[in-house]
Amino acid sequence: MARQAARGAGLPWGLADEAGRAVRELCAAGVDGCAALAHLLGDLRARRHHSPAPAHLLDRVWAAPGGALCPIRTGTALSDMARALPPDGVGLVGVIRPILILPFAVDVARRLDATVTLSWHSGILSCGPDGVPPSDVIVRLALIRQTGLHLHPGGPNTPAAPRHGRARPDADAWAALVISAGRCFAPREDPG
């Protein structure tokens, strides 16, 4: 559903796949990834005239020309560039719905086979290759609409949260995803 909703919101299929995977990982860690994505898709629609992708991937600070970084665009770039990131980390300016970047931070940890640490104005969180850790900090991060982040290698290795087999999405968020997903379905042919 998350994948189709992202596609229905206009993301290319390759990014929609990434969005679906990020939501799945968050839900498996007990975080309502569906709500995060529903909010993100709404935010992106409101900012559709601004590119939400980082402009310069080889810099130490990533920012979007429009002032807001999409966590899916930014997260995939982090994952892609994991082995080429600056040794003291990378700053991310104005990430919207920053909770969605967490699964990509885990990707970076996996690529480096080492713990990485994500910090923002009111929190800090380390995650290792095993997955998203259990933490109250995550709950607070999920409430943040937009913030600057810093991701750098290192930090205490926290075991991953036990995996949840069932997502329990917020009903309104789920309904929003269903509507968005419907936009990638072709119109039915007229049987007559």
Add this chain to the structure above:
Amino acid sequence: MRPDGTDRPLALRPPAQVMRLDRLGALHPCRLSFARQLTRRIEVEGWRITRDAFALDETGRGYATYTADTGARCYALIVFGTPDGCSAVLIDGTADADDIQRLGVAIRGSETGRMTERELCLLQARRAPALWDHAVARLAAGQQRDAAAIDRTGILMHCDGVHGAGRFGTADRDLIADRPELRAPYQVELLALALLRLFARDMVAHLARVAGGARAARLAPALACRLGLGLSAGLGLARFPILHPCLFNTWIMAREDAIARVAALTGVRPEDWHKVSALLARLAQAVTAAHVALPAQKTRNAALVTDLARLAVHMGGGPSGDRPWAGLLAWAGRNLGLDGQEALASAVMEPYGDLVDGLGHCMADTHDRDYRIDGGASIGRMRALIAATHGWALDLDWAQHDRTALAWTMTDDAIGPLLGPRANAQRDGATPFELPLAVTRDAVRAWATLGHYPAEDPMALMLRDHPQHRGAIRRAQISGFAPYGEIRDNLIGADLRPVDLLRATLSFIGATDFDPACDRRLCVRVFAGAPYPGDLRPETADPWIYPGAVA
């Protein structure tokens, strides 16, 4: 090391030869097929199969439960019968009264979210009237069905829905994939089908007893053994090999490795040679007797029978040459059609379980979901990877209408994918409704875009600018370690026959009796010819896909 004791690498057939749609559409099941992996495991590990409850009325309404006890775990199939067919749920563990009560309500409920993580697979099946009613009537009168009548239809039940791996709320594959007995693909679904086949046999016996009382006969074991379950598959399954390049690569690579191992054998015992010849003769008999719907399939079957006859003559002289199987396979490549070549390629594995069965452990792969793009790879490297796989398509004129005549779309999650004119996927000059299954076209587009970047630049820079190529780049990187993952044909061309994709997947599942209903739907049987799960013996657990081989 090779089977001949040397260190030379095995000569596998190249992907450019194997991964063509017409060849994939000619594959036959083999020792590595998943249904055979299951029956082998049931026999080798001595699973206990029991019928624990059978509470059905005179119309077939009620429930029955069957349990497969592996020694380490139990799996139970709870079947809810109706006068027309049944629904069934395979659960993790044994079934108790609460499960029966709960699932009896759940299967009548809405179609979404009605299962729990304990439910592994949901089946929906209907009686096959062509055989069912007559079988019940004959058995009720104390008579057996004749073998010809059974072979004509070959099924008591037709399965309309097989849902697992998260579908309709069943357990995610992640939860069970590390269990040895479920690690190979489709083991949950096939175990559920194997137990459902048992139910179909028992149900016919029950209804015959209801109608005929003490004089009713039971279906003779040899006849019951001939019966399979009917399945038909369409575009939902056809896209499976496209969606799972890593997994499909492991399937094809395992089979190609097995063929190469056998081909490398230098000493071939005459009895092994004759065993293969005899199995192919059985296949020829079955194909000759097959009732298929499409004239084109009849023609194709006739050609296969002719090829198998030529092959039988050629094999009549016994093994010869340094590497007899390699010589025979090469002869087949020069003299037989694709159906005949692939029938032989599957059959040559039969005498060599010790040599090839271990490859069955290599046919599960999770990289399809977890593989992460290496954005540090160079643009030049990516272009080379795409050219290596899709080089044949780079110079084609993709503006030609026929090359992109079709588009895969969906109109609804519950209906599954559709394949239709490209206009169905278009709106305002774009194709917002097209599913990402136009693999070759998308690879060619990505290759062209890559040409605008310096060859030494990292891939991530191009992906930042052109995220629409992310899927194609990911697949290209996968092709670097999964050489049999990509089909070397156009998947949106006007001449696409999805039934070729279906045949490939269903042959690996272990289905037989391929009967295309059209070029987008394939009807098959599963477990036809197989002993029932509790009756498997070392000599019968394996060769049953060849009709009559275990009767």
